[in-house]
Amino acid sequence: MNLPSIRAAIGETISVTTTINGASRRFDVEPRRSLADVIRDEAGLTGTHLGCEHGVCGACTVLLDGEPVRSCLMLAVQADGTEITTIEGLANADGSLHPIQQGMYDAMSFQCAFCSPGFLMSAVALLRDNPNPSTNEIREELSGNLCRCTGYQSIVEGVETAVRIMGAQQ
């Protein structure tokens, strides 16, 4: 990587370039700002939700270079040069849903849906690495995401439905 040394005093901004959902973006941000805030306020992608802003709930999960991370526990300046996928990047250009969106839609995995973007992004990474997970593996992988409405049963069923949809597509 070998980045040059960088410094910003309080109030100064740093130029950050990232690719978000396939489009290259440049932001001038104060180091104190979280990646989540920049995704929401600068990029205008408000599908990434902020529940707790200290790493506990998982609602802010996005993919950073393909791997799930909590965007509230990253400074935007730490994302310089990375590729980010948010919930808005899942559906196809024609509006048809990603199999995981479809599976969770079919299983009614949402009630208030505040937690859903985080569950969906975590589930995308899970099914990419393990296309046929057991129920226990699904529960374990999604244990970092909290939902206050569903009781999790329908969310696990949504992921299992997605597994069937993806299996049928192959």
Add this chain to the structure above:
Amino acid sequence: MKNPPFNYHRPATLTEALDLLAAHGDDAKVLAGGQSLLPVMALRLGRPDHVVDIAAIDELKHIATASGALSLGAMVRHAQAETSPMVAEHAPVVAAALPHVGHRAIRNRGTVVGSIAHADAAAEMPAVCLTLGATLHLASATGTREIAAADFFLGFFTTAALPEELVTSVTFPPWSATSGGAVVEISRRHGDYAMCGLACAIDVADGVIESAALSFFGVASTPIRVAEAEAIVVGQRPSPALFAQAAEVVADVLSPDSDIHATANHRRQIAAVLTRRGLAQSADQIGIPV
């Protein structure tokens, strides 16, 4: 909550980082994976004037072995260590601990050394260091030094590292085919900090346990070894009765606190169960079913 403002530094070299820490001392904090520092700042439990992000420093990114000892640089993330065949081969107890550390999204950012430097009393990695006899390598603008894990953890979130020092790496001594080890814990949900956990290892020669290390976490202000229980098993052949005896001693010796997650008595009982489980798993690893 939003982070308070701070002066941000991302040095490209170790020398620059150490100069920054020397200049700002107590007013500076190292930022590694940020999975503990950023929550601390968000909750205003800490408010450093200067944040020194060490992610760009190439010297801190190695996973390497020398004469069988495994060394992890300060910027090796949990997820990298978890999937490294070198870690699995040379430090299986480290590999066994990693799936317990937080959730996947946390492990993708957090670092092994950051977890050791943070020294949460309920964290897995400090106890693993104690059990394996790991060495912490520290550097400051004026020099380097090494500290044994046994001398590193001083109290809740408190270590022997000075504010102007960076922990550059951790090394774990060579692992032998006659050693077995395990990390077992009980937490409310997978990925949560444990109510109580154990990192243990035994060495067996001719069917007899030659040495044993039992380090518990979540039961005191630092991870602690229970020498009384280790003494029970050393010189003996692994058996369910022996491990049950060690478990009783553990429950007697530990004096954990009660909190919202578990009462002291509950923690002692968990510790006893984990002693039996951890020792049995360790023996099993060297082909001695118990």
